[in-house]
Amino acid sequence: MSFRIPRGTVDLMSGEVEKWQYIEDKARELCRRYHFSEIRTPIFEQTELFQRGVGETTDVVSKEMYTFLDRGGRSLTLRPEGTAGVVRSFVEKKVYGEPQPTKWYYIGQMYRYERPQAGRQRQFHQFGIEAFGATDPALDAELIDLGWQFYHSVGIRGVKVALNSVGCSTCRPRHREKLVAYLTPHKEALCKDCQTRFDQNPMRILDCKNEGCQQVTHDAPRMVDYLCEECEPHFEAVKENLDLLDVEWFLDTRLVRGLDYYTQTAFEYILEGQGGHAGSLGGGGRYNGLVQEVGGPEMPGVGFGLGLERVMLALDSQEVKLPIAHGVDCYIVSLGDNAKKRSVLLLKELRQSGSTAERDYLDRKMKGQLKAADRAQARFVAILGENELEKNQIVVKEMATGEQTTIQLDKLATYIREISGKDHS
Ligand SMILES: [Zn+2]
Ligand SMILES: [Zn+2]
Structure with missing residues (x-):
């Protein structure tokens, strides 16, 4: 009998693993300077946490989770992303009762049952940030800046921030109504996934990569035109702060992000010269309803998750030579x-x-x-x-x-x- 590594996983060995250590060190160092402290949560959690915290209708939860029963008959899931576990910890340990904000980061393995391809593994690594307890748009911008600095610090060039606001429970229904009215006559022209999204979360149709869907939604109502009196000035202030920080950003009104929990700010790091989502390195946003969704009090949060496999791909494609010392003295x-x-x-x-x-x-x-x-x-x-x-x-x-x-x-x-x-x- 010969054993093989599971599909969608890799062994990181000498020659490669030093690069991982290098970029992880860079992430940790940046977090230290921005005053984020590390949190290490388990790699598996109760399945229900992800169903609630990530959203039942998302591809991640409906198609991609590694879910199993343990010997006690409990349904557990290997974490498909980092935020839900961190929020669970924030709520369970009642950290919300301490002076805010809480600023945390994590680096670790995540698991999604997907078709493996370049930069996409079934066991993959993310560097993530979560900041709780403040609605200040300057915090959104600071965090976007941190991620942007991270790519710079490892030597990746040409990263820009795609930025959007996805509104809140006040303004989103107004947009949804207009969007549904606009899309209804074109419903047949949408892809199969978007037909489902049409009923569950029509905003995500804007995010579809299918060409037919993109044509249909080309002139669709934009969320940014429907922001309420809270979301509108918040978004303006995020943009203003990003300019103050000299972050290169652009407005992407189609940007919705795959997960259901985002409110207001949504962003992605895009690698120039690689159009569309192929160039997306990672992203995040604000999730003001998530702490409550996971059983805590009303408490705002904002964060990002960056795929480290994508970072490695970008380093390779740009032929960045990391200053790693090899050999013995x-x-x-x-x-x-x-x-x-x-x-x-x-x-x-x-x-x-x-x-x-x-x-x-x-x-x-x-x-x-x-x-x-x-x-x-x-x-x-x-x-x-x-x-x-x-x-x-x-x-x-x-x-x-x-x-x-x-x-x-x-x-x-x-x-x-x-x-x-x-x-x-
Ligand atoms: Zn709003
Ligand atoms: Zn579609």
Whole structure:
């Protein structure tokens, strides 16, 4: 029997996993500066949480969830997105009772049963932000800016923010009425999915990628023209703040987002030169009704979820070279038993001083050890034979130049640390 990795999943290994660590570090660092703290929620939750918190009519809930019964007969679901679990925690732990706002971020795996394709896996990763307890449009803008900065910080160019307002429970019905009236004569021309949306959530027809549907909705009533006296100034202020922050944004009146819980601000990060939704890297919006939907008090929230697989694709397509250090700083080549014993401590000293250090574990001859050092992309090899050991010295050779120097044994760690510019001790 041979085992295979499940469809839609990948193993991240050396060479690739360092890139993931790099972009995750960038995300964490930005969150630190913007004063968001990390929250880690379980990767599975009660199925009902997603049905309520994401919305029964969404594709995510109706078609894509990994749902199973545990041994106790409870229906659980692998999280298809990050917000519902975070909101559940916010409500369950009564964090809403503390001084607001609450600013959280998460990085982790999500699960959706989809047809795997480039940038879309069944187990995928998201970096997300949630901020609760404030309606201030400056917070929407700050968060949009944070995501935008994230793409910049990893080296992706040409990211713009598509922005829309999807209104609230006051103004949305007015728009819905006009939209339904407009669409009714064209109902037959809509795709099968949109025929269903027509009854459940007609606004999402605006978001359909089907060409026929896009033609039908070309001149359809726009939500932004129906915003109420609360949503209208809120949207204006979001735009104003984005301009203050120098974020490149554009109005996209078709932008609805797939999930049902958004109110007012909706946004997506679009990669220039890749039209439509193929270029969407991730997005988010405001969800003022969600905390209540999940059993908490009335409490506003705003957030985003960014697909990290998309980030990797964009980095590849733009041929961004991440500044990731490969290889070891120093590889110790030892000859003879005494030298080998001494190298054990040398290795420890190198590592304690902050250098990456390695040695041979297979009793290779000199030539074999040098080859291994080469494979480990060693910047320096330190060669310790019986002769050197007697004189309490060691030969250090820079692999790239072949330059060689002899130093005191007990100076090796300091020497390597200084020359490779590392000081973590
Ligand atoms: Zn409104
Ligand atoms: Zn459609």
